[in-house]
Amino acid sequence: MSRVTKTDVFLILILTCIAGFFRFHQLDQVPTGLWRDEAANGLEALRVLDGSLSIFYGTREPMFIYLVAISVAFLGRTPLAIRLVSAIVGTATIPVTYLLVKELFRSTDQRARAIASLTSLWLATSYWHISFSRLGFRGILLPLLASLSFYFLWRGWNQLTRLRDYGSSQRSLTLVWFALAGLCFGLTMYTYTAARFLLVALVLFLGFVASLGWRKARRRGHGHATTSPPVSPLKAGAVFGLVFLLVFAPLGAHFVTHASSFFARSGISVFRLAQDEPLGLVLAENTVRQLGMFGLSADPNVRHDTAGRPAFDLFTLLFFVVGAAVCIQRWTQLPYLFLLSWFCVMLLPATLTYPELPHFLRAIGALPVAYVFPALGVERAWHWAPTKRFPRKLRPALAALLALCFAVSGLFTYRDYFSPAVEEMELVKAFxxxxxxxxxxxxxxxxxxxxxxxxxxxxxxxxxxxxxxxxxxxxxxxxxxxxxxxxxxxxxxxxxxxxxxxxxxxxxxxxxxxxxxxxxxxxxxxxxxxxxxxxxxxxxxxxxxxxxxxxxxLPSNVSFSMPSGFAPLDMAFGEELRLVGIACECAAFSAPRASVVMRWQVEEQPTTDYTVRVALEDDSGKTVTSMDRVLLSGEGRSTSEWDAGQEEIGYFTLWGLPAETLEGYNMSIALVAPRDGERSSVSEERLVSAALCSQPDTP
Incomplete structure (x- = not known):
């Protein structure tokens, strides 16, 4: 029987403390700022606190939002209140993963504990997992609840097939495990969009089991059975499925009545965005690019990968390859078949999207199982090592070498996350x-x-x-x-x-x-x-x-407006731009000033970015006041991006007028073009009589 011993408790505490350090250390400072998606979760949490409860929020599943609402209720409206939820969830994933892996390989006793410890240690120091444990993204819930649901499922499965006599209490307990598995599996659907693929992974796994045959699968997974199970697999599966459907029903009903919510993310799928390319080729390329995250490629999104590094370092990649080979070799045994099904299917949410790959977040459902593979690789190497060329007495040296590699890997993770070698502007854009x-x-x-x-x-x-x-x-x-x-x-x-x-x-x-x-x-x-x-x-x-x-x-009564009554002009500034209208208004709320609006027309596409220089001159040509402003379109595009025939307006405020009128003054208008770095030149200059301006308008 699988049980949690004092050794397990000790290991779990140590591993959880390591995980907690990486997830809570400087959480109020790193990462900097707050990304808009995190803030959106916070806004939805505020609505929850105001009594606006919902089963779905726009394109977001609700569970993370409700947890953030609890945090905000205690900590207030701060970035820490949002990210603390992720840190707690991320830390809690480590002990749950330990229990899952130990249960998965429980027939091997000491091997199970070693594999569980290695998996959890890798996960605790995982750069990939740490990154999302410190961001207010709902995806961090998926690894936790997926691991928890599969732990209960395997606990029930193992009890269903173990070799001993069962009493009525054991029969009831078996069904409880399956019910808890169904509960947690249903809750995963409330975490993140990629969770829907978990159902595909489970169905695929059960399909393989059915194809292998119940007795054959049981024999290869756990030895030969000598007694009948306390309850039939169909009954246990029915309990799991019924509880899952009951938990999922509210969200499922919402999807039925709001199909757009279910398909909200379909716009980024390869089936829609890669229509001009062979689908098979696109899927193959995407698979290769996504697998590159395990030691070769970085996520192009700085928020997901501030250090611009792969999810795995070379140490992890080496044993990942060995462990994956072990799983493929033993695929007919249930634990290994389960790991392969989980890993391959949960990469699909990223592989089936386009074009930013690899994508750490969309593949987050594969995160716990991804670290089982290197743990299996170490376990395999450990038992393969004692040979004539590598005697057993050298095992302590091998253990010390592994410990050193883990320590170095952890130090690199700390350096990469807390002191990322990325340009400051990239971090500003990201957060x-x-x-x-x-x-x-x-x-x-x-x-x-x-x-x-x-x-x-x-x-x-x-x-x-x-x-x-x-x-x-x-x-x-x-x-x-x-x-x-x-x-x-x-x-x-x-x-x-x-x-x-x-x-x-x-x-x-x-x-x-x-x-x-x-x-x-x-x-x-x-x-x-x-x-x-x-x-x-x-x-x-x-x-x-x-x-x-x-x-x-502000004055007691305000009424703002754009100067009206454009005076028509036809002033060419070179061959590219033409001033076709101008309007002016004067005001003297606290100091005389003039509001000037100009209408520009593009003759030919400009080859440079112009600045407009407006100056008020008296009869002697002396400048009374002036202003420079970059000439921009309504969308904020500079003149080099304008098209022929385009019309835009620019506006200026001239301060320091000698009176509340422009009568008797001329307006000098010049286009200034950049030349040779910091120097600039006036390409054209025109004078406009102040007679074109309107009468004073004093509020």
């Missing part, structure tokens, strides 16, 4: 630390009579990035997202600012101009400040990495 800092700044500057204005560009992913702010911001002032559309932004900004004394705007900092990626998350053209400058007074700014907060004092 959005700016938005964690911005949310902290928003909480610090919050005032109940204010409103937060967050520009929302045309990039659809930008709104998802702001999930981080939505989750972490806890202030009293509302935060409003204003789409950067010149036709709608003035009205939406006016509504957001009504009844507020201050507007606090999230904007980019000047040094972010050199980083195009930052422009996806900022008001690159300055539309919101341009509108606010019409009537609001700029008070202060608070900067963080790449972004800043601009604070404006």
């Amino acid at each position: 959005d630390p700016r938005f964690v800092e911005v949310a902290s700044l928003m909480n610090e500057l919050d005032a109940p009579d204010s409103v937060w204005i967050i520009p929302l560009g045309p990039n659809g992913e930008q709104r998802m990035a702001y999930f981080v702010i939505d989750f972490l911001y806890q202030g009293q002032a509302p935060h409003v997202y204003i789409p950067l559309d010149e036709s709608t932004a003035p009205q939406e900004l006016s509504l957001a600012c009504q009844g507020r004394r201050r507007a606090m705007v999230l904007n980019r900092t000047a040094d972010a101009v050199s980083q195009p990626w930052f422009d996806l998350y900022a008001d690159s053209k300055g539309l919101i400040p341009f509108l606010l400058h019409q009537q609001a007074q700029s008070l202060e700014r608070a900067a963080t990495d790449g972004l800043e907060v601009l604070v404006y004092e």
Whole structure:
């Protein structure tokens, strides 16, 4: 009979402590920031705490979200509250995997304990598993519940087939194991999309067992039976299946009535994205690329693989190959057949997708079993070693060498994860630390009579990035997202600012101009400040990495608008761009200023990125005030990406006017092109009479 001894308890405690160190060490600092998908889980958790309970959240299974809700209820709205759930789940996977592997090979006694210990040690120091144990992704639940369900299943299976007389209590206990297996197996469906393939793995395994024949499979797996099992396999299977269906029923009913939820991730499958290529060739290439994660290739997604390294090091890969060969050689024995079925099928969620491979996250269902193979490889080498050329007395030296290899592997894992050799900008892109800092700044500057204005560009992913702010911001002032559309932004900004004394705007900092990626998350053209400058007074700014907060004092009644009444122009700036219209309005809320809007037309596709320089000159040609701004499209694209025939507008605020009117002044408009690195040249310059401007408009 398989039982947990004091030795097992001691080993489990040691292995769990090792796993806990790698998963909890500096959890509040590494990884930096908070990714949008993690924040989205946090937002759903907040809805749970508000009483909005659901069986499915968008494209997300609910279990992780409910666990995060519990964590947030105790720890508050912090990145740690989300990631702590993953760390606990990841650490708990180690003892469960130990019990599963020991139960799987329990007929071999000491071998079972050795294989279980090695598997759990590898898993405890696994770079692959550590990475997801420190991220707020729901996929981390799958290895835990898959291992737990298979542990109960094998516990019941072994009790069903062991060689001894059974009483009624043992008969009932056998069914309990199968019921617990069905319970946990049903719960896996609430963890991660890839869990659905577990059912395929189980059916495939049972299909092979049926093809081998019950008696033949039992004999090869555990010896010859001398007594009838206490309950029939069909009855045990019925208990497992019934409990599984009862647990899965609510989610299954949701899928029946909301088929789009079930097929939400089908858009990334090879069957849809690789239609122009032979499917067999694509599947073969994907299989090779996915298998490359075990020692050859890194996951291209930095969030999954901050060190840019394979899931296995060379030490693990060597014994993985040996262990896989052992499994293939013994495939007709149930434990090995089970391992092969589990591993191969649970790689399919990654193999059947396109094109980012290898993909560590989608293959996470194969994670526990992947480390059984190297453990089998070590066990095989250990029993193969004592020969005439390698006497048994050298075993202690072999054990010391293995221990040294594990220690070195663990040190490399620590170095690779906590000090990754990846460019800082790649980590910034991967984890959005700016938005964690911005949310902290928003909480610090919050005032109940204010409103937060967050520009929302045309990039659809930008709104998802702001999930981080939505989750972490806890202030009293509302935060409003204003789409950067010149036709709608003035009205939406006016509504957001009504009844507020201050507007606090999230904007980019000047040094972010050199980083195009930052422009996806900022008001690159300055539309919101341009509108606010019409009537609001700029008070202060608070900067963080790449972004800043601009604070404006608002009048009691606000009504923002774009300058209207474009004066037609026909000014050619070289052969590429033409100024076809201009509109100006003056205001004197706190200091005289002019709002200028220009309409540009593309004659030929520009070959460079232009900056517009606007200067107000008096009759003598002396510059009174000026402003430079990069000429951008509504989507934030620079002029070198514009197409012939395209029309765009640019807007400027000229400060320091000598009066509340532009009468008697000229406006100098120049296109500035970069030349030879840091130097620039004025390619064209034109003068526009101030008579084209409208009359003063003083609020």
